[in-house]
Amino acid sequence: MVVLGGVTRLTGSGLSMAEWRPIMGALPPLNDAEWQRVFEIYQRTPEFVHVNPDMDVDGFKGIFWLEYFHRLLGRVLGFAFALPLIYFVARKYIRMPELPWYLLMLALGGAQGLIGKVMVASGQVDAPHVSPYRLVAHLSAAFLVYALMLWRAQTLLQPAGPTRSHPWFGRACALTALLALTILSGGFVAGLDAGLIYNTFPKMGTTWIPPGLTALEPTWRNFTENMGTV
Numbered sequence: 552m553v554v555l556g557g558v559t560r561l562t563g564s565g566l567s568m569a570e571w572r573p574i575m576g577a578l579p580p581l582n583d584a585e586w587q588r589v590f591e592i593y594q595r596t597p598e599f600v601h602v603n604p605d606m607d608v609d610g611f612k613g614i615f616w617l618e619y620f621h622r623l624l625g626r627v628l629g630f631a632f633a634l635p636l637i638y639f640v641a642r643k644y645i646r647m648p649e650l651p652w653y654l655l656m657l658a659l660g661g662a663q664g665l666i667g668k669v670m671v672a673s674g675q676v677d678a679p680h681v682s683p684y685r686l687v688a689h690l691s692a693a694f695l696v697y698a699l700m701l702w703r704a705q706t707l708l709q710p711a712g713p714t715r716s717h718p719w720f721g722r723a724c725a726l727t728a729l730l731a732l733t734i735l736s737g738g739f740v741a742g743l744d745a746g747l748i749y750n751t752f753p754k755m756g757t758t759w760i761p762p763g764l765t766a767l768e769p770t771w772r773n774f775t776e777n778m779g780t781v
Contacts, residue, residue, distance in 0.1 A: 552628060553693055555621050560741060564617035565681065566598045566674050577626055579619055586612070598679035625664055632657055652703055659696045666692055683742025683775065690738045694731070736781065745778040755779070 559565050569592045580586040590611045639645045670685035755761040761779040773780040
């Protein structure tokens with residue numbers, strides 16, 4: 552799901568579906584009239600006006616299908632989680648005290664659809680770019696679901712013994728925090744297109760540390776909105 556989301560982002564397909572239809576949206580346009588209707592909605596978006604003004608219906612289909620499969624996969628994953636969950640609860644493989652953890656996973660997965668809607672909506676108002684904050688929220692929620700599932704699986708596979716923590720527990724937490732910071736910073740790089748401002752390596756332009764790292768006020772905004780700092 553994360554990989555397909557990345558492909559959707561890189562191909563500029565994420566803003567192609569301007570409609571939010573959680574139920575009926577599972578069906579793509581089925582005839583030329585429906586394709587024309589959906590395309591006319593897209594033509595009213597900032598992305599079409601500022602980025603793809605020469606795009607025709609056939610070109611629109613190319614970006615539409617990627618975003619469609621992205622959303623369809625989200626629905627499929629929801630069923631792939633919910634249906635076995637019902638079965639395992641009914642067969643008492645999952646005990647009732649443990650059920651809230653699995654319901655939390657399901658709820659977080661479902662919330663991704665809502666977060667995605669809010670994210671896409673931010674790119675359909677004035678500028679053809681989604682909010683970096685909402686993009687990072689969407690990405691963070693995905694990894695939060697993954698981390699919760701992994702943690703729960705490890706809890707079942709390796710129940711806690713007499714020793715409450717591994718000797719390397721602190722190092723593992725530090726590494727996890729570093730990974731999380733790297734992932735979040737990558738989300739802001741993507742959201743700001745910050746990776747495009749310097750085409751030199753290892754220096755950024757002619758310097759190791761680019762100028763203007765603290766140009767924005769208040770200072771904290773530089774870590775999320777200043778392209779060079781990010």
